[in-house]
Amino acid sequence: MTVIGIASVKGAPGVTAFALALASTWPGNVVLAELDASGGDLAGHRGLQPDPGIASLATEIRRERDVEVLTRHAQMLPSGLKVIPAPSRPAQAHAAISALAGVLPEVFPKLLRETTLIADLGRLTGASVELAGSMDRLLVLTRPKLTDLAHLDGLPPNAELVLVGRGPYPPKEVTDALDLKIRVHLRHDPAAQAFLEGRRRRTRLVRAARQLAATLAVSAQLEPVP
Ligand SMILES: Nc1ncnc2c1ncn2[C@@H]1O[C@H](COP(=O)(O)OP(=O)(O)OP(=O)(O)O)[C@@H](O)[C@H]1O
Numbered sequence: 001m002t003v004i005g006i007a008s009v010k011g012a013p014g015v016t017a018f019a020l021a022l023a024s025t026w027p028g029n030v031v032l033a034e035l036d037a038s039g040g041d042l043a044g045h046r047g048l049q050p051d052p053g054i055a056s057l058a059t060e061i062r063r064e065r066d067v068e069v070l071t072r073h074a075q076m077l078p079s080g081l082k083v084i085p086a087p088s089r090p091a092q093a094h095a096a097i098s099a100l101a102g103v104l105p106e107v108f109p110k111l112l113r114e115t116t117l118i119a120d121l122g123r124l125t126g127a128s129v130e131l132a133g134s135m136d137r138l139l140v141l142t143r144p145k146l147t148d149l150a151h152l153d154g155l156p157p158n159a160e161l162v163l164v165g166r167g168p169y170p171p172k173e174v175t176d177a178l179d180l181k182i183r184v185h186l187r188h189d190p191a192a193q194a195f196l197e198g199r200r201r202r203t204r205l206v207r208a209a210r211q212l213a214a215t216l217a218v219s220a221q222l223e224p225v226p
């Protein structure tokens with residue numbers, strides 16, 4: 001299984017919208033998991049039940065780790081995308097994700113090889129930093145503003161940046177100053193909220209995500225199988 005984490009370090013730069021857009025446009029088998037310890041938003045945006053989801057997964061994974069364990073806890077959106085929603089309550093989400101963080105890095109290599117997991121990690125803190133570091137890719141969203149960029153210290157070595165919207169710093173200045181690769185620069189998308197809520201399917205964000213998904217999917221296939 002290829003695992004791609006999407007995260008932020010500050011503010012709400014659009015992690016959930018981007019993770020959903022990337023998963024919705026992924027060219028192959030994909031599952032979107034909400035591993036946001038501050039509480040999930042997908043169930044609220046899309047009118048999903050809290051279960052099955054991250055909490056039921058955290059309970060089962062202690063005793064059962066077969067190749068289908070993740071997909072058993074997924075729900076399907078009308079588009080056909082499989083999502084594992086996090087509880088919206090922070091205390092419940094935090095408990096489930098703390099339990100999963102210790103187990104998932106060991107479980108990922110045993111899961112279906114032809115499936116990609118896209119994980120909405122929310123804002124990286126505590127246990128989620130280590131979990132993020134165990135993923136094949138880690139895309140960290142940030143606005144190119146000094147106040148946001150100042151929080152990018154101490155990211156795991158697999159981190160790459162996704163810049164969102166405009167700021168005073170052009171991408172080259174950001175990379176030079178931070179020594180982090182910029183994977184993509186997303187423009188402001190006024191239809192992001194409508195996309196999150198399932199009212200729009202084709203938006204600027206979705207187009208950008210589709211391009212990136214195609215590139216990442218090819219490089220994932222080229223990686224040697226261990
Ligand atoms: N590319 C974008 N351009 C403009 N607005 C965006 C973009 N992506 C998301 N938004 C808007 O920003 C707000 C936050 O988006 P989202 O929930 O995806 O952020 P987040 O980083 O997951 O936040 P949180 O940390 O609270 O989970 C929403 O109102 C959303 O519609």
Ligand SMILES: [Mg+2]
Pocket residue numbers: 015016017036041120122
């Ligand atoms: Mg979010």
